[in-house]
Amino acid sequence: MNSLSERKYVIVGVFLLVGLLYIARLFYIQIIDDSYKLDARNQAFRYVTEFPVRSYIYDRNKKLLVYNEAAYDLMVLPKNIKNLDTTDFCNLLGITKDVFIKKMKKAVQSPNSPRKQSVFEKQLSPKDYASIQERLYRFPGFFVQSRTLRKYPQKTAAHMLGYIGEASKEMTIKDPYYNEGDYLGISGIEKTYEKVLRGKKGMRIMMVDVNNREKGSYMNGLYDTVAIPGKPLTTTLDADLQAYAELLMQNKIGSVVAIEPQTGEILALVTSPTYDPNLLVGRDRNKNFAMLLADKEGNPLFNRSTMASYPPGSTFKLVMALIGLNEHVLTPNTRYPCARGYPPLGGHPKCHVHPSPQDLTGAIGTSCNSYFSYVFKSVIDDKKFNDTYKAYANWRDIVLSFRMGTKTGSDLANELNGNVPSIKYYDKVFGKGSWKASTVISLGIGQAEMGVTPLQNANLVTIIANKGWYYTPHIVKAIGGNPNDTLLARFKIKHYTKITDTSVFNSVILGMAKAVEGGTAGALKIEGIPYCAKTGTAQNPHGKDHSVFVAFAPKDNPKIAIGILIENAGFGSTWAGPIARLMMEKYLKGKITRPDLEKRMLEGDLIHKGKAAALKGEKKLSVPNKKNEKQQH
Amino acid sequence: MRNNNTSIFSNIDWITVLLYLVLVIIGWMNIYSAVYNEEHYIITDTTQKYGKQMVWIGAAFLLAIIILIIQEDFYTAFAYFIFGVILVANIAVPFLGREVKGSNSWFRFGEFGIQPAEFMKFATNLALAKFLSNQDIKIAHFKNTAIALLFIGVPLIIIMKLQNETGLAIVFVAFIFMLYREGLSVNFLLLGFLAVVLFLLALLINNIYLFAIISVLCAISTLFVRRNVKNLFLIATVGLIACGMVKGTSYVYEHMEPHQKIRIDVLLGRGVVDLKKEGYNVNQAKIAIGSGGFWGKGYLEGTQTKYNFVPEQDTDFIFCTVGEEWGFVGSSIIIILQLALIIRLIFMAERQRSPFSRIYGYGVASVLFFHLTVNVGMTIGLAPVIGIPLPFFSYGGSSLLSFTILLFIFVKLDSHRLQILR
Known part of the structure; x- marks a missing residue:
């Protein structure tokens, strides 16, 4: 028996060995091998995205510009469809069987798949949704996903606000925050302030059982992230002024930009023709988009205020005067002759009839081409430099410091640079060393290759009104009610031009005041408010000249600076001037004292009249010019 | 007390x-x-x-x-x-x-x-x-x-x-454990153990190779014992039993219920497991x-x-x-x-x-x-x-x-x- 009792050790040994083996195996699958943990998560978790509410946008007076309206997408996950009563389902949706089959095909085929949820019916109205929702439980595989649609109660500022669209596949690769089909800002401030407006998506982890039924949130939501709603934007826009400007600009092609000089806040930003931003929302979006795209002449989707480059024309004479004075090649008393043109080059560039010779104030008042050609030549042939290249580079530097021909750095989407020709460019065109002031003389009157955007033009007026400085023009005043948000810090930095002697602005302002008192804008006075202005007529090789007008008011302590350009409208004082005048009066007085002028502007139709003229075989009208226009002499 | x-x-x-x-x-x-x-x-x-x-x-x-x-x-x-x-x-x-x-x-x-x-x-x-x-x-x-x-x-x-x-x-x-403690011959346990091992091997390795391996093992074991008739007979018997078990395995396996076969396949990772x-x-x-x-x-x-x-x-x-x-x-x-x-x-x-x-x-x-x-x-x-x-x-x-x-x-x-x- 004794020897047999030794066998207990064998038995206990075997038992312990198995125990050890099992614990080792547990150690392997529970601690070393991670794949089971991943499998478990994939099986039992469903990650549900929580979309934050896209925030509202207001104007400077807390007027609502953009809000949201609920819409509902009917979604389908084909693999979950069970025992579908097609007839019943089609009746519920009010679609035919053919439509149903077509839509199902789309949901199953690439890029969709039976295992992927896709939109079956887009943006049901709240009414349709209510009736469908009640009976949807009978159709497993179909469910409703709520969406928000942007709504624009003021129906204005379409280009500035921009629109939102669905994220494409490429977009999701570029920024993994987005999933295909997520909404995001495509243009306007919907794009530039996308991150502020969208907020932050949240993620809920739901547990599901083996039959894919939801079983509550994982760990009571310990690992869930809450959707953080976007912060509302307060824009600098004055909705009333904007609406009034859009109204005045109806049936005209062009742009209006109004800026508050002390702050750089954009008060109005008009591109005409414009469209009701509500058109690009909802089920008819694609149809409307195509319609707007089809208007080749008006091109309403084109944002002229920041994307179109025009020769600055006569308004550039203001800059020439400033540079001349600053470089001491010009004094307010300098007089130059005019012989209906610039005499040294045989009357080119041409000019109109006016008293001659005259001093600087008079030249600004009458917008003398000859005078500023002289100024340009004296700047480029400046003895200080005794070198065309150095003088030109200096001139160009100063021009660029006015943010002309270079992006202002505003928070508006898609700003165009514009153009102030570089030395390299002229070397290429004329050959190195074989060009001089007289070769490019029309730069002095804001023509030639020079191109600026209406926004840059308005910013120029701001700089003159402020006598030498500006804040980067911007459209957002406060983020989430906070005007000191770090995103806005760059709009609080004062920028100065390269005009070192700021007293020179006084002479220019004097000239602009004279233009209103008895010059080119003499007919556009505002009672009780002396203001400064400069008319312009930007020559357009493609057709009738563009009507340009820049102004700021009041003369002292200016509250508003405006730049207006109307394509193919002729003299600045006929169309652009009156509109600027009406806007300034409206903004400063809140009422209009010249209803006759207002009526003329509202009724003026330069698009369709122009068309009629074109049909009569007159001068062909230009298409909106996106590129620089070359001056021909 | x-x-x-x-x-x-x-x-x-x-x-x-x-x-x-x-x-x-x-x-x-x-x-x-x-x-x-x-x-x-x-x-x-x-x-x-x-x-x-x-x-x-x-x-x-x-x-x-x-x-x-x-x-x-x-x-x-x-x-x-x-x-x-x-x-x-x-x-x-x-x-x-x-x-x-x-x-x-x-x-x-x-x-x-x-x-x-x-x-x-x-x-x-x-x-x-x-x-x-x-x-x-x-x-x-x-x-x-x-x-x-x-x-x-x-x-x-x-x-x-x-x-x-x-x-x-x-x-x-x-x-079996209890019987072993009470004096069941170790040979039974070894035989049982051998049967389990051979059963698994027979399912995992081609039977021909297995026969060869058994023969080689028997041949090698003759080198370590006294080569008298009794020992040689014993080795031959064990070898034959082993071969019989291998042969028997396929018989047993074929006559198993399908779900039992699958369970064994899953355990051994035989074939493609769905x-x-x-x-x-x-x-x-x-x-x-x-x-x-x-x-x-x-x-x-x-x-x-x-x-x-x-x-x-x-x-x-x-x-x-x-x-x-x-x-x-x-x-x-x-x-x-x-x-x-x-x-x-x-x-x-x-x-x-x-x-x-x-x-x-x-x-x-x-x-x-x-x-x-x-x-x-x-x-x-x-x-x-x-x-x-x-x-x-x-x-x-x-x-x-x-x-x-x-x-x-x-x-x-x-x-x-x-x-x-x-």
């Missing part, structure tokens, strides 16, 4: 009782977690499995006390009788009971069901102890070995063939346990078990809940607790003066060990899927009552270890 017969609790091995209680209570809590239903969150709710298990636990405690009250010599005296009665019940159940999921092993009484096969274990243990404790019996004799194997084999075949319960039947193999079909159970069990990590997901926080990804998560696969919610730490502790109880039983068996008590004690340890090994083994992919419960853990009255009876008869016997030999 106290009279041993006056108190039923005197001389009781409290370590064993304590281990038993701990395992039963942890088991109950685990069932609660495995089938947790938020609408019926009270653990005593008898409409739920955890509530029912509570009733069974109560019944088991009552039964344990009754067993301790009954005179210890009842078990020796009525060993054969009990064996006979339960054997008859097992034969009768396929004809009188109701079929549940293809199994003919259930007597049903309203809400509750009883599986007589579960009770065959302690009955067989009693009968074997009675037979082997006879002083005239030497197990080494071929005749006695055959009789002992009959005690095991008859219930095994009845349960397997009549009741269609392979899992419950195969448990009787566990008594994780959605035949490989589903084991894969899900491994995912549940593997995802538990070191500390586990926490009580009631298991997703794989609670949400039914693991099939049979309250009965045969109950260990998955342990692994998922208590992690490596918890599952190791459960294995250690189970082994502690088993080794405690062996320790107790060895201190018996009475061979009957010792043999019975080894039987209990063997059965518990077999259940533990196969049940846990199948959830972690080390044993084929055989539907047998984890002692004290799996949901079900029959198995809990059966383990309680099995264990407490020995606790009773042990409490009288100081008395005369039986």
Whole structure:
């Protein structure tokens, strides 16, 4: 028996060995091998995205510009469809069987798949949704996903606000925050302030059982992230002024930009023709988009205020005067002759009839081409430099410091640079060393290759009104009610031009005041408010000249600076001037004292009249010019 | 001096009782977690499995006390009788009971069901102890070995063939450990071991190679023994038996039920295992346990078990809940607790003066060990899927009552270890 009792050790040994083996195996699958943990998560978790509410946008007076309206997408996950009563389902949706089959095909085929949820019916109205929702439980595989649609109660500022669209596949690769089909800002401030407006998506982890039924949130939501709603934007826009400007600009092609000089806040930003931003929302979006795209002449989707480059024309004479004075090649008393043109080059560039010779104030008042050609030549042939290249580079530097021909750095989407020709460019065109002031003389009157955007033009007026400085023009005043948000810090930095002697602005302002008192804008006075202005007529090789007008008011302590350009409208004082005048009066007085002028502007139709003229075989009208226009002499 | 017969609790091995209680209570809590239903969150709710298990636990405690009250010599005296009665019940159940999921092993009484096969274990243990404790019996004799194997084999075949319960039947193999302790020739164990190894190899390796390997091994072994006729004959015999086993394997395998074949294939990783079909159970069990990590997901926080990804998560696969919610730490502790109880039983068996008590004690340890090994083994992919419960853990009255009876008869016997030999 004794020897047999030794066998207990064998038995206990075997038992312990198995125990050890099992614990080792547990150690392997529970601690070393991670794949089971991943499998478990994939099986039992469903990650549900929580979309934050896209925030509202207001104007400077807390007027609502953009809000949201609920819409509902009917979604389908084909693999979950069970025992579908097609007839019943089609009746519920009010679609035919053919439509149903077509839509199902789309949901199953690439890029969709039976295992992927896709939109079956887009943006049901709240009414349709209510009736469908009640009976949807009978159709497993179909469910409703709520969406928000942007709504624009003021129906204005379409280009500035921009629109939102669905994220494409490429977009999701570029920024993994987005999933295909997520909404995001495509243009306007919907794009530039996308991150502020969208907020932050949240993620809920739901547990599901083996039959894919939801079983509550994982760990009571310990690992869930809450959707953080976007912060509302307060824009600098004055909705009333904007609406009034859009109204005045109806049936005209062009742009209006109004800026508050002390702050750089954009008060109005008009591109005409414009469209009701509500058109690009909802089920008819694609149809409307195509319609707007089809208007080749008006091109309403084109944002002229920041994307179109025009020769600055006569308004550039203001800059020439400033540079001349600053470089001491010009004094307010300098007089130059005019012989209906610039005499040294045989009357080119041409000019109109006016008293001659005259001093600087008079030249600004009458917008003398000859005078500023002289100024340009004296700047480029400046003895200080005794070198065309150095003088030109200096001139160009100063021009660029006015943010002309270079992006202002505003928070508006898609700003165009514009153009102030570089030395390299002229070397290429004329050959190195074989060009001089007289070769490019029309730069002095804001023509030639020079191109600026209406926004840059308005910013120029701001700089003159402020006598030498500006804040980067911007459209957002406060983020989430906070005007000191770090995103806005760059709009609080004062920028100065390269005009070192700021007293020179006084002479220019004097000239602009004279233009209103008895010059080119003499007919556009505002009672009780002396203001400064400069008319312009930007020559357009493609057709009738563009009507340009820049102004700021009041003369002292200016509250508003405006730049207006109307394509193919002729003299600045006929169309652009009156509109600027009406806007300034409206903004400063809140009422209009010249209803006759207002009526003329509202009724003026330069698009369709122009068309009629074109049909009569007159001068062909230009298409909106996106590129620089070359001056021909 | 106290009279041993006056108190039923005197001389009781409290370590064993304590281990038993701990395992039963942890088991109950685990069932609660495995089938947790938020609408019926009270653990005593008898409409739920955890509530029912509570009733069974109560019944088991009552039964344990009754067993301790009954005179210890009842078990020796009525060993054969009990064996006979339960054997008859097992034969009768396929004809009188109701079929549940293809199994003919259930007597049903309203809400509750009883599986007589579960009770065959302690009955067989009693009968074997009675037979082997006879002083005239030497197990080494071929005749006695055959009789002992009959005690095991008859219930095994009845349960397997009549009741269609392979899992419950195969448990009787566990008594081999007990027979070994009582003197069963080592050759039987080696032969059994050889059979298992060859069975696995024959399924994994081409039979021709296996024959070659056996021949080479036989040839090599002749170099290490004295080359007389007897030794050469022995080697040749073993070699031939081995070859026969290999040949037999394919025969046995071919005649297995398809689902049994699949379970073996899954275990050995033979062919392509479809994780959605035949490989589903084991894969899900491994995912549940593997995802538990070191500390586990926490009580009631298991997703794989609670949400039914693991099939049979309250009965045969109950260990998955342990692994998922208590992690490596918890599952190791459960294995250690189970082994502690088993080794405690062996320790107790060895201190018996009475061979009957010792043999019975080894039987209990063997059965518990077999259940533990196969049940846990199948959830972690080390044993084929055989539907047998984890002692004290799996949901079900029959198995809990059966383990309680099995264990407490020995606790009773042990409490009288100081008395005369039986």
